[in-house]
Amino acid sequence: MFWSDPTPFPLTVPVSLRTLRSRRTLLLASLFALTLGCNPSEHPSSPETHSEEEEAGTIHGRVIADGKGVADARVRIKGTTISTRSDADGIFKIDAVANPQDPPTVTAAKKGFFIQGTVAETLPVVLELQSIPSVDYEAYKWTDPHPDETKDHNCGNCHLEIYEEWTSDAHAHSATNPRFLNLYDGTDWHGTPNVGWNLLEDYPEGAGVCNSCHAPSASLDELAVEDIRNIQGVAKEGVHCDFCHKVQDISTEAVGLAHGRFGMSLLRPDHGQLFFGPLDDVDRGDDVYSPLQSQSQYCASCHEGVIFGVHVYSTYSEWLESPARQKGLECQSCHMRPTGKMTNIAPNSGGINRDPHTLASHQFLRGDREQMLNDCLQVESDVEFMEEETEAEIRITTRNVGHRVPTGFIDRHLILVVEAFRADGTAVSNSDSELQLPERAGDSSGKAGKLYAKYAPDNGEPRPFWQLEQETIDTRLLPDHVEQQKFQFGSDVDSLRVRLLYRRFWQATADEKQWPENEIVVYDETFSRPTKSTSPQVSPESDPVD
Incomplete structure (x- = not known):
């Protein structure tokens, strides 16, 4: 045996994997000869030959640690999808027929151990796992992520x-995002101080509140109290x-x-x-x-x-x-x-x-934020131009998403904007005052629509989260949900425009901080009143995104 544990094992003599495969080749040749007219009774198969044929193309072995079998270890032919689990005694059998390597590398992994691998030149294969350290070494020096030929391990x-x-x-x-730092220290996009929201001014004792997420590899001394702008080294890499x-x-x-x-x-x-x-x-x-x-x-x-x-x-x-x-x-x-x-x-x-x-992607917003929004949002508009009124029914479907939309930072929001116009371009008001956008919707305030956001119940100007003193209202879209809104306008509507806008921050904040690219147009479609001989048409100037 090859281990101290007396558990029986089906193969006790080391056997070359190549030998097994060559024997399998001979056996297949014999079977081919039988198909050409040989009498099977003249050439009976021995039990030994049959056993070797069954074993050909498989790898047997055991996963051990400290001389004992490791149960439920993940055993794999390296770089393939061929895998199995070890049994209660650490023993495994794995198929290697489909593997192009000869002989293949077999690996074993288990929580609490380093991954171990070996080339399966002889059978049985023994994979001995080593335990990982039990104590975190706080003085460890973090590895720089950036490519650098002068530093071997980057x-x-x-x-x-x-x-x-x-x-x-x-x-x-x-740790270096400009918008984040503008909110943190009260600067604007160009570095001008004392502009708008300012966490350090409002909560100087909370200078370190962001560090544990935005600069998590900072030292313990820096994590809770340090001004994030002063953190240096690899920790500044976020x-x-x-x-x-x-x-x-x-x-x-x-x-x-x-x-x-x-x-x-x-x-x-x-x-x-x-x-x-x-x-x-x-x-x-x-x-x-x-x-x-x-x-x-x-x-x-x-x-x-x-x-x-x-x-x-x-x-x-x-x-x-x-x-x-x-x-x-x-x-x-x-x-x-x-x-x-x-x-x-x-x-x-x-x-x-x-x-x-x-192989997992490390680009967490696949493509970009606009693509992710279009992947998870579907907007449909049904517009009916009638003699007495114009009616628009909007459906927003959330799909392929595991959280509310939008999610993340509390100020992110969606705005559904529905605008009706007469033939001369003047606006037509929505007949339902409850479906009008609030002041915090910026340049869309007062227009027909719906705000999907998390915000304070007052209707005043937006405030930073650290100034909120009461429960917030949350109207963001639920996952796997169909949001439906109906808007009614007068009979003098010549065209109707429907938009769904995503904004990273409230427009008032973005304008004050002079932040670029605060808005993404998720959906934009314009409908025109048809003539008597046609049905409703989408205007050529419209820009449907979804």
């Missing part, structure tokens, strides 16, 4: 395609590669109250390296399989937050209540969905070719 040197995806996403700029892959666990006991880093358990080594990740066959010796990386729980501590008593971020709790969760979909199912283009995460640096549909 993430972007080997993982360039993933690095480029990450740099295009907000996570890479969470939510970076090395930080994410050092997260061992996420607590959901105080989700929303323990923010960012304070809701996470990290595991950093005092020597060498250690990376948690979603692949279970990366057998370099410093990688650990982590199913958490593919679960919504991983996102919870940063994407759920009650700050200064206000429920500012609620994406995780929205997912908990969503149909998407009931269907088994995680945040990563949409936001890290494979592009189908990447085939190797570390080309020319030891990486292997893989099925592109097994």
Whole structure:
């Protein structure tokens, strides 16, 4: 035996995988001869030959740790979809027929252990797992994400395609995002001080409130109290590669109250390296399989937050209540969905070719925000021009989304705007005053429409979340939901325009801060009164996005 545990094993003598395959070839040749007229009774198959034929193309072995079998370990032919689980004694049998490698590499992974791999040159295969450290080393020096030929271990040197995806996403700029810093220190887009909302002025004692999510790899001394503008080094790179892959666990006991880093358990080594990740066959010796990386729980501590008593971020709790969760979909199912283009995460640096549909994207807003909005929103307009009135029925369907729309920062909102015009271009008022947009809708206020947002119940100018003192109203769109609104206008309507606008921030705030690109047009369609011989037409000038 090859282990101290006396558990019986079906193969006790090492056998070459090539030998088994050659014997299988001979057996197939014999079977072919039988089809040409040989008498089967003259050449009986021996039990030994039959057994070897069954074993050909399979790999047997055992996963052990400290001399004992490891149950339920994930065993895989490296780089393929061929996998199995070890039994209660750590024993496994895996089919390798479809694998082009000869002999293949077999890997084993289990929570709490480094991934182990070996070339299956002889059978049985023994995979001995090593435990990961039990203590987080706080003095660990974070690895820089940016490519740099003078620094061998920078993430972007080997993982360039993933690095480029990450740099295009907000996570890479969470500590340096200009709009975020403008709200934080009261500057505008051009750096002019004392313009509009200013967290530091209103709450100087809360200078560090943003750090645990926006700069989570800062030192413990900096996390709670430091001005985020003073944080330097790799921590200034925001939510970076090395930080994410050092997260061992996420607590959901105080989700929303323990923010960012304070809701996470990290595991950093005092020597060498250690990376948690979603692949279970990366057998370099410093990688650990982590199913958490593919679960919504991983996102919870940063994407759920009650700050200064206000429920500012609620994406995780929205997912908990969503149909998407009931269907088994995680945040990563949409936001890290494979592009189908990447085939190797570390080309020319030891990486292997893989099925592109097994490699997660690190561009969390697929394409861009406009594309994500169009993926999850469908707008339909039915407009009827009658003799006595004009009626518009608008349906907004949310689809392929696991949270409310919009979600994230509390000020994001959608505005449905419905405008009716006479032939001379003058506006026609909506007959229902309850379907008129409030002042906070900016240049659309007073027009017919509906606001989908999370806001204070007063009708005044928008205020920053840290000044809110009461419960908010939440009219944002629910996932997998059809929102239907009906608008009625007079008989003198010649054309009617329907728009759905997405705004990152309230228009008054964006204007004051001089922020560009605050609005995305999700849907824009104009309908014209038909002549007696035609049906309602969409104007050529309209711009339907969906």
